[in-house]
Amino acid sequence: MVELRVFFFPMLAHGHMIPTLDMAKLFAFHGVHSTIITTPLNAPAFEKAVQECNHSGFRMSIAVVKFPRVSGLPEDCENADQLTSPAMSPLFLRATQMLEEQVEQVLEQHRPDCLVADMFFPWATYSAAKFGIPRLVFHGTSFFSLCASEQVRLHVAADKLENDSDEIIVPNLPDEVTLLVSQLPIYQRQKNESEFSKLMIRIKESEMKSYGVIVNSFYELEPDYADHYRNVLMRRAWHVGPVSLCNTSVEDKARRGKEAAIGGDECLKWLDTKKADSVLYVCFGSVSKFPSNQLHEIAVGLEACGQQFIWVVRKGKNDEEWMPEGFEERIKGKGLIIRGWAPQVLILDHKAIGGFVTHCGWNSTLEGITAGVPMVTWPSFAEQFYNEKLVVEILRIGVAVGAKEWVAGTGSGNIKREAFEKAARSVMVGKDAEERRDRAKALKEMARKAIGEGGSSCLDLDALIKELRMHHSSC
Template identity: 60%
Template sequence: MGSEIPDQLRMFLFPFLAHGHMIPTVDMAKLFGSRGLKTTIITTPANAPLISKSIRKNNDLATEIDFKIINFPSVKAGLPEGCENLDVVATSMEMTMKFFKATTVLLKPLEVLLEESKPDCLVADMFFPWATDAAAKFGIPRLVFHGTSFFSLCVSACLVQYQPHKKVSSDSEPFVVPNLPGDIKLKRKQLPDFIQQEDETEFTMLSKEMQQAEIRSFGTLVNSFYELEPAYADHYRKVLARRAWHIGPVSLCNRNVEDKALRGKQASIDEHECLKWLNSKKPSSVIYVCFGSLANLCSAQLREISLGLEASGQQFIWVVRKNKNGQEEKEDWLPEGFEKKVEGRGLIIRGWAPQVLILDHEAVGGFVTHCGWNSTLEGVTAGVPMVTWPVFAEQFYNEKLVTQVLKIGTAVGVQQWSRVGGDFVKREAIEKAVKEVMVGDKAVEMRSRAKALGQMAKRAVEERGSSYSDLNAFIEELSLQRCLKGRN
């Protein structure tokens, strides 16, 4: 379907200004465009080139997706000039809160855009709770995009409602998440700091605003598929009575090598060089190690990872983030002569990697991940078992889904939620976990389950699949809303 269709639905997408939020939003825009919806992404000047490059390459979608640019008040907010992305300041809580406060200034320009264009729907990130009222002002349905799983949404809601973490005697005492399928156990120290804290903070207030805005919104779009977490999809919609549509995995809209390579920032390695290295390896023989765009591990921890990988005897691709300030620094985390020692067996990528391209390669047989939902779902979609190493956000919840519910991963043993680094994991634990997902009977069982889920993920987005059908239902609901609005 093309833009000449007179009754074409028009969607506004407003992602939070962080790569982990923008990447799935761009995928959503591609998905909507492929189904004949006219989609506009709202972003800021510095972020526009990052999220538009993959769309410009796709002529089929170029006419279906455009951009609206609004200015971000970096300097006024006390942030570095040109700082328009959370990834730049996430290691400092003070700067992170300044960044969140600065985003509230985007309310007025958003209202101007909504009044001018009057889209049929606004899909706004969970970190923009004020978007619900802004959309309501013009009679526009606001959808929330959390960028996480039904499982995590259910855990979060149950913790807020029942507060079981306040009934245990210590941070290390396990408790069962009440009124949730699966007998899910957590510890207080694994919960986000804004849930653990008794005192009201800026972030706890933001969290409450987000919860209230979600309840008052038109519904939620979830980057997941029904077969992955049926009990929790049902719980969210039936027990918690929240309107939601599962439309994922949205990363599957990227079908060829170029689409996969262009997701996110500019890769620090040429995709052809990366594929050439992988092509030289046997199926399921390489473990991929990556901690996302925000986790910040110290030099001592990186050194332990290098020694753990070496001791495991496994072939690996390891993505290590460069210094955030762009300054050259001595690589004191890398043992002397390490790269020469593992030459041919290990590939270190410093910076950004084409993750989906790597995970989808048949040579990759395991994934060491921080359990961010984008990475977790990409691992599921690729059909690879995981070593779970959560750091912050809802990552400890995602770990439970992977290891306890899906049984396609093994925990490295991290126990403490932390904005910077988390628990220190020794090389022996890393070696053990890597071997567990790569070799032996347990690895074979996990890989078998993971591959089955990967096949389900691909079927879900095909015609008549669960996510394809739920997206149809969502489009029909929007069309009905527009009809009802037209009659009034």
């Protein structure tokens, strides 16, 4: 049998690179030669996993393209996580769009059987087509948010969204889903005027012309929305997740993403001293960065809720400004603060974790589901408010903290300590908390079956690979 070659091209941000690496590993485990296209300063994030995959008898490699230089970006900035101001975001996006010519050279040289490219590269559909290569789109989110976002795009006119406090019903979905206008993505409230709005239009156009969409989810999690996406919105789509479950060893889980600010052993040792379901894990992803006053409210709320906790705080210029006087002394033994990157999957999988305060990015949300942990939801931007609706109202495994405003690139900074304390306590303690935890643990079992032999995601991935082989044979 001829070896199938699939190239993966993630957006240059850890929230996109991590699931893409996991997905590439899954393809490799299914007999595909997986190659990741990236830039020089991002390549080290993939190298160890690629080496280990090859040592285990599978096939993976890396293709490096040079990051374009754009005035206004630091010379060593090749990852969105390195951006230090909102003004840099459009410059960084512009630089990524300039990778087109180099990626085409890679495709022309290697002629892979498929290109899985991040949604933020709309030109990838047309670049792949030049060489007769099918392009799959990777959005890195749920079926639910893909369906809700598309129904808003198709049926909710931006010029009708006048008041942020107005409530809208997302049309045509299997469930009744309501959102405040202020919770909709900014680009869905604009009349196609901003550069980002125009990019989102190009993304949608290129998706419609692509070979299909690959989704990091599993059928049992959101069956009505997997069906809606494919049968109502008429998208060709394959679910292959949760892709994080390709990491089975402690070492694999500990080194996902950037270098952790704390050793996996140290984390596990601390958690081993705690009772099952007794620790609240608080982390808002790799991008959201709260202002000092909001961090202060979280600290006070955490202390007041009476729960043991691990809190991951992003490093900033004024790291300790927000901290209540004597806070660290008072929480010794009861709370663990991690400044920087944390081995999240390793932490969530520990039996001591009983709740997860999350920004509702899909990676984190799905990792929480996969670990069987109920959530406090605190969305900020991107598709996070859609994901909150899935977690709280459809799956009924979450408690909303009350965030009401879509704020790009930063955490919603107006949640008071009392609201946070109430949500944190309600996800950890009481009859409702136990019922949420039971539902979450049932989803955990479904997730593990889905990715295993004969499971829904395993079968969908096999079907996709078989289809790509047939496409290869017919060319």
